[in-house]
Amino acid sequence: MNSFAAFMTKEFYHILRDRRSAMILFGMPIIQLLLFGYAIRNEIQTVRIAIIDQSHDRITEAITDKLLSSGHFVLVDTFSSDDAIEEGFKSGEITEAIVFEAGFGRRFVREQETSVQIITDGSNPNLARIVLSYTTAVFMDYRASLLQGDEEGKGIAAETLMLFNPELKSVYLFVPGLITLILMLVSALMTSISITREKETGTMEVLLVSSLRPYQIIIGKVVPYLMLSFINVVTVLIIARFVFGVPCRGSVTLLLLESLLFILTALSLGIFISTITSSQQVAMMISLGGLLLPTVMLSGFIFPVSSMPLPLQIISTLIPARWFLVIVRGIMLKGTGIVYFWQETLVLASMTLALGILSIRKFSIRLT
Amino acid sequence: MAEPSVVIEHVSKKFGEITALQDVSFQVFHGEIFGLIGADGAGKTTLMRILTTLILPDSGQATINGRDIVSAYRSIRERIGYMPGRFSLYPDLSVEENLRFFASVFSTSIEENYDLVKDIYQQLEPFKKRRAGKLSGGMKQKLALSCALIHKPEVLFLDEPTTGVDAVSRMEFWQMLKRLKEQNITILVSTPYMDEAGLCDRIGMMQKGKLLAVDTPDEITELVPMQLFAIRVDQMHRLTEALRSYPYSASAYAFGQVVHYRDRRKHPNEHELKEFLKVQGFSAVMIRRINPGIEDTFIALMEQEDGTHDKL
Amino acid sequence: MSIEANELTKCFGSFCAVDRLSFGVNRGEIFGFLGANGAGKTTAIRMLCGLLEPSSGRASVAGFDVGSMAEKVKQNIGYMSQRFSLCDDLTVRENIRFYGGIYGLCDRDIKARTGEMLQRLDLASSADVRLGSLPPGWKQKLAFSVAMVHNPEIVFLDEPTGGVDPVTRRRFWELIYEAASRDVTIFVTTHYMDEAEYCDRVSIMVDGRIAALDSPRHLKETFDVPSMNEVFLRLARSTGDEKREERQ
Numbered sequence: 001m002n003s004f005a006a007f008m009t010k011e012f013y014h015i016l017r018d019r020r021s022a023m024i025l026f027g028m029p030i031i032q033l034l035l036f037g038y039a040i041r042n043e044i045q046t047v048r049i050a051i052i053d054q055s056h057d058r059i060t061e062a063i064t065d066k067l068l069s070s071g072h073f074v075l076v077d078t079f080s081s082d083d084a085i086e087e088g089f090k091s092g093e094i095t096e097a098i099v100f101e102a103g104f105g106r107r108f109v110r111e112q113e114t115s116v117q118i119i120t121d122g123s124n125p126n127l128a129r130i131v132l133s134y135t136t137a138v139f140m141d142y143r144a145s146l147l148q149g150d151e152e153g154k155g156i157a158a159e160t161l162m163l164f165n166p167e168l169k170s171v172y173l174f175v176p177g178l179i180t181l182i183l184m185l186v187s188a189l190m191t192s193i194s195i196t197r198e199k200e201t202g203t204m205e206v207l208l209v210s211s212l213r214p215y216q217i218i219i220g221k222v223v224p225y226l227m228l229s230f231i232n233v234v235t236v237l238i239i240a241r242f243v244f245g246v247p248c249r250g251s252v253t254l255l256l257l258e259s260l261l262f263i264l265t266a267l268s269l270g271i272f273i274s275t276i277t278s279s280q281q282v283a284m285m286i287s288l289g290g291l292l293l294p295t296v297m298l299s300g301f302i303f304p305v306s307s308m309p310l311p312l313q314i315i316s317t318l319i320p321a322r323w324f325l326v327i328v329r330g331i332m333l334k335g336t337g338i339v340y341f342w343q344e345t346l347v348l349a350s351m352t353l354a355l356g357i358l359s360i361r362k363f364s365i366r367l368t
Numbered sequence: 369m370a371e372p373s374v375v376i377e378h379v380s381k382k383f384g385e386i387t388a389l390q391d392v393s394f395q396v397f398h399g400e401i402f403g404l405i406g407a408d409g410a411g412k413t414t415l416m417r418i419l420t421t422l423i424l425p426d427s428g429q430a431t432i433n434g435r436d437i438v439s440a441y442r443s444i445r446e447r448i449g450y451m452p453g454r455f456s457l458y459p460d461l462s463v464e465e466n467l468r469f470f471a472s473v474f475s476t477s478i479e480e481n482y483d484l485v486k487d488i489y490q491q492l493e494p495f496k497k498r499r500a501g502k503l504s505g506g507m508k509q510k511l512a513l514s515c516a517l518i519h520k521p522e523v524l525f526l527d528e529p530t531t532g533v534d535a536v537s538r539m540e541f542w543q544m545l546k547r548l549k550e551q552n553i554t555i556l557v558s559t560p561y562m563d564e565a566g567l568c569d570r571i572g573m574m575q576k577g578k579l580l581a582v583d584t585p586d587e588i589t590e591l592v593p594m595q596l597f598a599i600r601v602d603q604m605h606r607l608t609e610a611l612r613s614y615p616y617s618a619s620a621y622a623f624g625q626v627v628h629y630r631d632r633r634k635h636p637n638e639h640e641l642k643e644f645l646k647v648q649g650f651s652a653v654m655i656r657r658i659n660p661g662i663e664d665t666f667i668a669l670m671e672q673e674d675g676t677h678d679k680l
Numbered sequence: 681m682s683i684e685a686n687e688l689t690k691c692f693g694s695f696c697a698v699d700r701l702s703f704g705v706n707r708g709e710i711f712g713f714l715g716a717n718g719a720g721k722t723t724a725i726r727m728l729c730g731l732l733e734p735s736s737g738r739a740s741v742a743g744f745d746v747g748s749m750a751e752k753v754k755q756n757i758g759y760m761s762q763r764f765s766l767c768d769d770l771t772v773r774e775n776i777r778f779y780g781g782i783y784g785l786c787d788r789d790i791k792a793r794t795g796e797m798l799q800r801l802d803l804a805s806s807a808d809v810r811l812g813s814l815p816p817g818w819k820q821k822l823a824f825s826v827a828m829v830h831n832p833e834i835v836f837l838d839e840p841t842g843g844v845d846p847v848t849r850r851r852f853w854e855l856i857y858e859a860a861s862r863d864v865t866i867f868v869t870t871h872y873m874d875e876a877e878y879c880d881r882v883s884i885m886v887d888g889r890i891a892a893l894d895s896p897r898h899l900k901e902t903f904d905v906p907s908m909n910e911v912f913l914r915l916a917r918s919t920g921d922e923k924r925e926e927r928q
Contacts, residue, residue, distance in 0.1 A: 006781020010767065010774075017769045202456035206515075209420045210473045211446040365441070367422045407845030409815065505717045531843065534716040534871055535909060536916045560843045561872075563909075575845065605857045621850045624874035624907065625896070667846050 024285060035297050038309050044130050045306060048076045049096040050088055057105030067098070067138050089121055089163050090336045092326070095306075096120050096131050108156070115157040122165025123333035125173045127304035132160060164249075164333045175240045176328040177301035179233060180321045183259065184266050184295050186229045189287040191270030194221055196283040199274075205367065214363050222267050229263045230256075249335030255328070261348050262324045268355035269320070275362035295321040323347045370397035373523055373554040374419065379428035381414055388414040389425070390577040396523075396556055396570075401549055403568035404558035405666065410574040412558035413453055416527045419556070420450045433522055446474070449516035449524045453531070455508050459501025463492050463511055466500050467518060474519035484551060485514045488544055506537030513544065517553075524548070526557040530564065542567050562663040573666050580669040589660050592668040594618075595636050598626040598658045601650040610648045614641065621667060628664055682707050682834045682865035683728060687737035690723050697723040699888035700737060705881075707833070708863040710856060712876050715885030716916040721869055722838075724885065728867070729836055730754045742833045755784065758827035761838035766823050768812035772803055775811055776826060783830035790829075797825045817848035824855055834865040841872065853878055873909035882908070884915050891915045 016022055049067070053060050067073050076094050088094040099117035107114045118135055120128040139156050165172045195218075198204040207217055233256065240246040248255060273286050297303065298312060299321035305313055316322050323344040330336040338345065374396035381389040389411045396402040404412045417423045419430055421441035430437045432444050457466045467489070471478050482489075488510050495503065500511060509529055516524060526545075530538040542564060545555060557568070565571045566585050573580040573588070581591050601607055607627045611620035618630040631641075638655050645653045660668070683705040690698040697720045705711045715721040726732040728741050730750030739746045742756040766775045776797060780790035798804045801821055811819060820840065827835055837856075841849045853875065856866055868879070876882050876896060883893040892899060892915055899911045 003782045003784050006778050009781070010770065010778045013770055013774065014767075201459075202452055202454045203458060205417075205422060205452045206450060206456045206470075207473070208422060209445050209448065209450040210470070211475060212473050366424060367417065407848070408843040410845075528843075532717075532839075532871070534916065535873060535912050536716050539913065562846065563873075605861065608854065621847070622853060622878060624877035663846050670845065670847055 020282065024289065028289060032293070035293075035312075038312055043307060044072050044127070044134060044304075046074045047072055047096060047131050047134075047306065048094050049073050049098060050076050050085060050094045052085065052097065052099040054102040055100045055104040055106075059105030059108050060100045063100075063139065063142055066142055067135070070134075070138060072134055085119065086163075089119070090330070090334050091340050092121075092330075094121075095124075095127065096135065098135070113157060115159050117159045117161060119161045119163055122162030122168060123172070123329040124300070124304060125162070125165060125168055125170065126302065127306065128162055128165075128168070130304070130307070169244075169246075171240070171244045171246055172333060173302075175236070175244070175246045176325055176332060177299075179236050179259070179328060180262070180299065180301065180324055181292070181295060182232050182236065183229050183263055184269075184291060184321060186232060187225055187263050187266030188270040188273070188291050189284065190228075191222060191225050191267055192273040192283040192287050193280050194225075195271065195274035196278060196280045199278040200280055208365065208367070214365055215360065218271055218359070218363060222271065225270075226263055226267060229266075230260065233259045233263075246332070248332045250331035250337065254338060255331045258324070258327050258331070258345065258348075261345065261352065262320065262327075265320045265324075265348050265352045265355070268352050268359060271359040272355050272362070275359055275364070294319055298322065300325050320348060320351055370400065372396065373398045374402075374430070374432055374556060376415075376419070376430045377428055379415070379418060379425045379430060381411075381418065381423070381426050387577045389418075391428070392574075392577075392579045393428075394572055394579060394582045396554060398554055399549060399552045400569040401545060401555045401557065401567070403565050403571040404556065404574055405560070405562065405565045405571050405662075406558070406574035407560055409576065411577040412574060413527055414577075415574075416450075416452075416525050416556070416558060420448060420525050421445060447522045449519070449521035451512050451516045451524075451526045451529055453527045455512065457500050457508070457512055457515060460499060462497050462499055463503070464496040466511060467515055470515040471518045476519050478518065481518055481520045484520055484548075485517050487547055488514050488517075505533050506540070509533060509537070509541060510544075513541075517548070521553065523554045523556065526555065528558050528560065530559060530561065538564070562661075562666065565662045571662070573669060575666075575670050575673055578673065580673060581665070585662055589662060589665050592660065592665050592672070594660055594664070594668060595631040595633065596658050596660050596664060597629045597631070597636075597638070597641075598623070598656045599629050599645075600626045600652075600654040601645060602652045603650060606648075607650070610645065610650070614644055619667070619671065623663070628658075630664075630668070681705065681740075682709070683711075683739065683741050683867065685728070685737070685739040688724070688727060688734055688739045689736045690720075690727060690732065691735045696735075696888055698727065698734075701739075701885075701890060702737075703883060703890060703893055705834075705865060705867060707865055708860055709881065710860050710866045710868065710879045712879035712882040713867060713869045713885070714876060714882060714912065715869075719885040719916070720888040721885055725836060725838065725867075725869070728753075729757060729759060755830075756832055756834075758830070758832040758835035759838075760823050760827040760835065760840055762840065762842045766811050766819065766826060769810060771808045771810055772798070772814075772822060773807045775822070776829060779826045780829050785830055793829050797822075797829070801825060817844060817851070820844055820848060820852055821855060824852065824859075828859065828864065832864070834867060835859065837866065837868040839869055839871060841870065841875065849875075873907065873912055876908040876912070884912060886915055 051064055053064070068075055076088070085097050088097070097119040099119070101115060104114055104116070116139070118132060120132050122128055136158055139158065143156055162168050198207065237248065241248065269291065273283055277283050277286065295301070298316045299319050300316070301321070305316050305322065308316065326344050327341045330341050372395040376395070377393050379389055379392045392415060404415065406412050414423065418425050419432065419437065421437050421444050424438060432448065435444050437444060461469065467478055492507065492510055492514065495507070500508065503511065513529065530541055533541070545557070548555065568585065570582065570584050571588060572582045581588055583591065599607065599611070608620045608622055611617050611627065611629050616632050616636065618632040620627055620629045642653050642655055681704050685701050685703050688698060688701040689696060701724060713721060713725070723732065727734050727746055728739055730746050730753035734747055741753050744752040744756065746753055767778070770778060773794060776794045777790055780793060785793070798807050803818065803822065806814065824840065841852055860866055870876065879896065881893065881895050882899065883890050885891065894902070896908055899908070900906065903911050903914050905911055905914065
């Protein structure tokens with residue numbers, strides 16, 4: 001029994017004396033808890049909506065007021081045409097549109113069936129679901145307050161439409177996010193591990209003392225992963241299309257080009273990680289804990305960014321996946337062109353550039 | 369008169385609290401085999417890494433064939449060969465693939481300088497398709513040497529190439545080095561094995577970051593004048609302890625079949641010593657005056673450095 | 681007898697790394713186990729330490745059979761090698777406590793042994809210093825003592841003096857002599873041929889077999905050479921790197 005106890009004690013010493021692993025062991029769960037706690041919210045904040053009021057009576061105005069004063073919704077504009085609505089969704093300006101049919105108020109007062117059309121952005125299914133439930137709650141509330149206990153009387157039929165994803169298929173949720181995750185994994189993780197492995201085994205020493213320039217070493221390491229990632233993207237798209245029926249409504253070429261950009265961003269991240277550590281283990285931990293986890297949690301893959309508290313939203317802007325996700329959803333589900341997400345593209349491009357420059361600076365021509 | 373190929377002047381290096389190198393200066397001449405002799409922690413690897421431009425010294429300078437290691441590192445790297453301490457080739461590439469890789473990294477090919485490595489490579493050739501990770505220790509060293517030579521370097525840096533390798537393989541390796549000398553390649557090799565020191569043209573003894581002495585193997589043994597004896601008795605296991613209790617002893621260390629004993633006096637009395645040993649209960653006492661070898665000199669220099677002397 | 685090996689064999693497929701090894705080592709003997717790389721030394725040692733099961737043949741170490749009572753063997757031997765060494769981020773005292781615990785010593789014994797060792801090695805003032813901060817020579821000596829913390833009958837030393845300076849090397853061997861005089865059997869491998877001279881008897885493995893086993897003096901007489909280095913070169917040279925490579 002004593003030998004077992006001695007062994008355990010030794011392990012404790014190792015853990016406590018290795019600052020890095022101690023930080024990760026104690027810090028990680030706390031960070032994860034905070035992330036989970038704050039990020040997973042089924043509440044919404046400041047959802048941008050458009051209201052098309054074809055009735056303009058006091059009922060519709062009352063409902064509008066109620067919606068807007070709930071604190072969850074922000075009126076973007078009152079659009080006039082259907083085309084304008086679609087534009088609004090495509091550009092991401094609005095997340096929800098509410099259309100009151102003509103004569104809404106009159107029919108409501110006469111206790112006839114009234115209907116309202118609620119259109120949400122199906123390219124972000126989780127958000128759409130939450131927004132929809134909030135909206136219908138407001139409607140139900142209004143109706144209940146008017147009827148005042150009288151269970152009789154007609155209700156409001158909400159005709160909901162999930163734009164871009166009418167059947168609310170979850171695979172629409174997953175495929176764009178999956179592409180993002182896979183690219184991040186292969187490019188960033190594998191690259192950082194590959195370079196640090198050379199450092200660990202000592203072959204990097206021999207490479208440096210040769211006529212190979214550092215940039216040649218980096219590019220040589222990176223190109224195979226670039227090709228691999230590209231093949232991965234194509235494969236995922238093919239499977240998504242032909243097995244799951246996930247469409248690509250926009251330009252496939254554009255999607256591939258943007259994917260290439262994202263791959264470069266992920267690669268530069270991987271290279272950057274390899275310049276700050278010489279240990280494969282640490283590189284892996286940074287890639288997994290510092291890249292993958294935030295990508296899953298904070299990029300908007302599963303949990304909508306707009307539901308997160310402001311500090312997390314700010315952190316989210318640093319995550320390349322967050323910008324890429326907008327682009328992928330835009331092309332695949334909304335069928336939009338680059339006009340709609342040139343800003344996101346620009347963000348990715350500048351991130352790549354910045355990381356690239358930093359990495360080249362930091363990539364040592366010497367050991368340590 | 370041979371020209372210096374590698375010139376090292378007052379190089380020092382510290383890693384945090386630890387002084388790895390302290391004011392090291394010496395030269396290596398064209399076409400010679402220079403041995404850096406010292407134990408682990410002496411600073412050999414650090415010095416090698418500085419000379420191969422992998423680390424910067426804290427102070428001092430060094431040139432390789434006239435090129436400064438700090439400012440001209442790129443041109444140095446194109447012209448030197450380096451074999452670091454651990455096996456640093458690609459274990460999952462074959463023998464041939466490794467060699468081809470390193471040849472192309474230096475923009476040359478195996479064919480171009482084949483005659484340089486032919487000697488060594490011929491021993492590897494039967495196994496050229498085998499994965500480098502699966503080779504035996506001695507074979508790995510030969511492969512690493514070939515890869516370091518394939519671009520016909522001006523200077524070859526070998527960091528403990530024979531560590532952990534058995535006596536037979538070591539000898540073969542040194543024979544290969546001797547043949548390389550004929551190609552006029554300057555070789556700087558580090559080793560903890562004193563017996564290999566004798567195979568070098570000149571050696572530098574290092575201990576705890578300091579260079580204790582530099583000279584040819586023959587002349588270095590004359591550096592520390594000492595009264596040295598080889599002593600053998602019937603019960604060897606007790607001998608060193610007994611000798612250390614002798615009032616005039618400077619040091620006593622086992623050296624294979626005998627004990628090397630150093631007397632503090634200028635004119636030691638062998639007869640008296642013999643009597644002393646007999647009194648201690650030893651028989652078949654054989655005492656012989658000898659000249660110090662490289663290891664004796666090293667130990668003496670170490671003790672001078674440390675200020676430690678063998679006492680009771 | 682501390683070790684008794686009888687036709688000890690280990691084959692990996694058709695390749696036999698150790699081929700019918702038969703020899704004995706007496707209590708309190710310093711036994712040198714030499715051989716070129718690839719001759720089968722490491723495999724043989726692993727079997728003797730109870731780490732590897734023999735393909736055929738038997739061996740008993742410290743009175744226990746290595747095949748059927750491997751656990752008992754492990755508890756009754758000490759082991760020290762260049763690669764396996766003490767934990768750098770534990771202090772001297774903690775290292776002793778850890779290994780004492782591993783070998784099943786009770787707290788009282790550990791305390792006693794700690795005091796003994798610190799005194800004998802003159803490490804009392806550095807007892808609470810992290811091992812990583814000590815110079816290499818001290819680590820070597822401590823590792824050797826720790827290998828014997830549980831007073832085993834036999835200690836296996838695998839290239840214990842690799843890379844160490846000449847003075848420390850010799851000091852280390854003085855510790856070995858002292859242990860042998862206390863009737864501890866020492867089984868040591870080394871690449872330093874002068875250390876072969878310090879042994880009572882030496883065996884040289886070639887191609888999985890024992891090519892020679894005798895005292896250094898007799899070996900030199902038999903081959904008519906002045907040093908163990910020469911003996912080794914005579915015997916082991918017959919198998920060059922290539923032959924050894926082919927065996928793999």
